[in-house]
Amino acid sequence: MALRTDLTEMFGIEHPIVLAPMGGVAGGVLASAVSEAGGLGLIGSGAGERAWLDRECGLAAAGTERPWGIGLLIWAVDIDTVRSVIERGPRAIMLSFGDPAPYAAAIRDAGIRLLVQVTNTDEATRALDAGADVLIAQGSEAGGHCGHRATLPFVPTVVDLAGATPVLAAGGIADGRGLAAALTLGAAGALIGTRFEATHEALISVSEAKAIVEAHASDTERNRALDIARGSAWPAEYPARTLRNPFLDRWHGREDELAGDSVALQEYRDAAEREDLNYAPVWAGEAVDLITGLESAADLVGRIAHDAEKAIMDTAKRCASAPE
Structure with missing residues (x-):
């Protein structure tokens, strides 16, 4: 059974799996590996630093002829940055954390699909008004920056609000069961981040990968x-x-106190420059419980898709055979 959804039809991809555009993690090699395996890989460019994007987009284009895209932080970019990203020819641009309206027309006029991540219903309404092609309903279980809504009740709320516009689920999804659950909630697929950190293609250090593999949700x-x-x-x-x-x-x-403590701030910056994980952030969501080792991104995409299909079929059999 193939998992065909509005997302797979929109991009001509095999699996409704999208790589979260994690800054400092999702470069061109990881994005192209996800796309080549049948998902949709997104490069995490954040503020759209041009030299970095030149390199990573070149790696993505060299690694696959299948669709890939670029993610941007709305609060960190301007229209010139967005136009620069458009020139690189991605099939999708994902905007997150802010109002997409100032940039939506330029993206859509270029024939590029606009994905907008939202963390509450006001943001979802704003994204729909801006003409988003896909909404991503992100729950607070996600690694990195997020809003305040839990994934399970938030996704169907956005699905109902979005109508015919496809919705992806994000936050706390790391395996086929999570993808199957997202589809059951009415989503057209899942945006997956933390699980793809623990891959050979991710742009993280050995010590960061080890910390993610060994962590539990209670450690986040x-x-x-x-x-x-x-x-x-x-x-x-x-x-x-x-x-x-x-x-x-x-x-x-004690965050307010920290902001005014120049000694502590310098201590942090010195340690972070040494990549000391007693100080520096390891971005990780609650799904770390489900991560038991490193693997290739291609194997991971295939396994998540296979396990989601199996979970859906097993659930259908179990429910069909349940006594009345």
Whole structure:
């Protein structure tokens, strides 16, 4: 049984699996591996730094002739950045964390599919008004920056609101059962992030990958301390889920105090430059419980798709055979 959805039809792909465009993780090699395996790979370009994009888009184009795309942070870009991304010829551009309206027309006029990630119903309505081709309903179980809604009730809410516009589920999905659940909720597929960090193609260090494989959901927390320590301009309404570390434990609930402590901020920056994971963030969602080792992105895409098909068929058999 092939999982055919509005998403797979829209992009001509085999599986309703989309790589989350994780900054510093999802480069051209990982994106092309996901696309070549039948999903949709997205490069995580964040603010659209041009030299980095030149390199990573070149790697993606060299790695596959199948569709791939680029993700941008709305709050961190301007129209010139968006036009620069358009020139690189992606099949999809994903906008997240802000109002997509200023950039939607340029993307759609270029014949590029517009994906918009949303974290609440107001954002979903705004994205639909802007003409989004696909909405991504992101729950707070996600790794990295996120909103405040749980995935399970949020996805069907966005599906009902979106009508004919396809919706992807994101947040806490790491295996075929999660994809099957997303499809059952009415989504056209899943955007998966943390699970793809634990692949050979991801742009993370060996120590970060090891930390993700060994972690449990209870080791993650949502915080703003790391954005404050990094001097990041991330909007305060979007906390970030990361693995806990001693620096976070020390400053938990004391974010305002941290912002004014120049000694602590310099201590953090010095340690982060050394990639000391007692300080530096390891972006990870609650699905880390389901990650038991590193594997290739291609194997992962195939296994998630296969296991989702099996989960759907097993559920149908189990429900059909249940006594009345």
